Amino acid sequence: MGGTLLIEVDQVAGIIADPRVAAVTLTGSTEVGAIVAAQAAAVLKKQVLELGGSDPFVVLADADVEAAAVTAVKARYVNVGQSCVNAKRFIVEEAVADAFVAAFTAAAAKLKVGDPTDPETAIGPMARANLRDTLHDQVRRTVDAGARLLLGGEIPDGPGCYYPPTVLDHVRPGTAAFDEETFGPVAAITRVADADEAIALANRTEYGLGAALWTSDLDRARRLTRLLDAGAVFVNGMVASDPRLPFGGIKRSGYGRELGAEGIREFVNTKTVWIGPAV
Template sequence: MITAINPANGRELARFEAHDDAYMDAALTAAANAQKTWRKVPVEERVGLLCGMAKVLRAGKMRYAEMITLEMGKPIIESEAEIEKCAYNCDFYAERAPQYLADEPVASNASESVVAFDPLGVVLAIMPWNYPFWQFFRFAAPAFAAGNGAILKHANNVPQCALAIEEIMQEAGCPEGLFRTLLIEPQKVVALIEDDRIAAVTLTGSTEVGAIVASQAGKALKKQVLELGGSDPFIVLADADLEEAAAVAVKARYINVGQSCVNAKRFIVEESIADCFVELFCAGVAKLKIGDPMDRDTNIGPMARANLMDGLNAQVEKTVSAGATLRMGGKPIEGEGFFYPPTVLDHVTPEMTAFREETFGPVAAIIRAKDTHEAIRLANDTEFGLGSAIWSGDIERARKLARELDAGAVFINGMVASDPRYPFGGIKRSGYGRELGVYGIREFVNIKTVWIGPAKAAAPTPKTPE
């Protein structure tokens, strides 16, 4: 049984019987058959599906946003923004996919040789609960434009969102069978990965789950894109605009109740300006409103599940016990739901839990660096490598420092965020492969060399003797 719980009050929203093996088998067969036809449709026609997806998403924005908020607790204004971002992503690829997938000429002695981009087949998408619509549509728009099909295995605490996505695809004009949502328990996933009808796998989730999926897909010799955990550094140098940096830092840490792989998590601040930054940061945090995520004034809703809240609290307690200073928050809020207050830990050092582990919730770790060199060293002193930010008044210096950071993205004087225009992904234990941009649409294609030799005139046909 797959059950949705409202994290704002802990009450059951809905429950569903898991799909059985026969349903899974039929879904795989339908997707594989539909994709064989879909791949032959010109990309200029395939993008019509993306336009339909955008239209349906915008038409149902309020309904889908409320569904997100009810199932995982995101403040309603952020849920609405998530739906709009999904629609924008569909529009983006609808406009650019023909260009991104066009054959590329290769200069050679051969005539008109090209690199072509052919679809791989049906992609298994294993998606998380924290952005239940965005994580799927971020993958889906380029994947369908490229000629692939898809099977969705969503997080089991957002089953209504998962089923709504299937409805959206149908209403948008998706060919019958090309896409299907499966409500299944995690132990069933390996059978999907091993199935010959699945050509590749994409996963957004924890590093631990990513390692398991990578092992299973690797054994089956199937392409993977993994977007995993992160402990993003937010570096504030002495020449930064502190008021702006602190204001953006609050949003960077506490958006989505701190439950994002690319939330800023470790705030590495040069010692000379650390006290000032911390005061400005804490003043901003104090203004955040905690409460009912359906309230449009709420900034901090509940965490998605009780076990996530308990795990985060344990990380805070270990960090404080190791010597960190608790500036704000630090314990679950009593009452209904899974509410944890915005928490600020100061004087965090590299041996502490909040530095070493990903804190997936509303907890900020302040680390003080004696100078710029140490700030960069501390930023790289992690097993993760997803996003990062540098704040400095010297842009050229910041550009050079950006090349020293071990991360898939560096934002200078800004907050890390995914954007269809730019490739998104990580290194080290934050995963591999890229989503978004031109690189994202080419992850699930066969990059095919088509070598064409010079044409020769046909030999004249011998005349028949008279």
């Protein structure tokens, strides 16, 4: 028997401690995940946490650049960039970086910003004003650190928490848009010399939810997917959840798995029964 409880934040710990609750699962921020995990651990209850992410979208020199750019725009800007599995860092080999950036920026510039009930709108308002302010601060700090602003980057006048599709090029590790989770319509593009540097920078994050890898060499793809620190890797496609497949992260993106058979087993207790000979 289940139900929905509409409760305040200060009531959560009490609900978790209630003996009728056997386990806890959360999809949310890393900060809130740590709090919920501590509350559940205090009463020895299993948790599954699907938390924040800074997913890399790696484009190697032998990739179909046009297809990668089209998919990258969708992967970054779907749901106004407000998803843990949005692609957030675009790591591109220098040999194809100019072509990728040109195609990506041109496609992003065509996204219509406006009323989310309008079928033609691609970018609606962000969830809250403080989220927009945080995102804009990340953009300004990244530009101040040397990144190039190619598109957007300014808070528009008028009502609503709107932020335009924004593209930052030449983003380097150590800057806000690379190191922090950017939860909104901002794309950070980093150029690398080769595949080895691409994988190294893809893994240079405290998160490990999803990753995308674009290459025409599937044998190399099989090798490189093993090197990417992520709970899910999609080759020549965008990261997405699928009820048939397990989904979840590593590092500060959480632990445990949702969906698929593994997701069901997370909340199934294994019971050992041994029966001796009848007396």
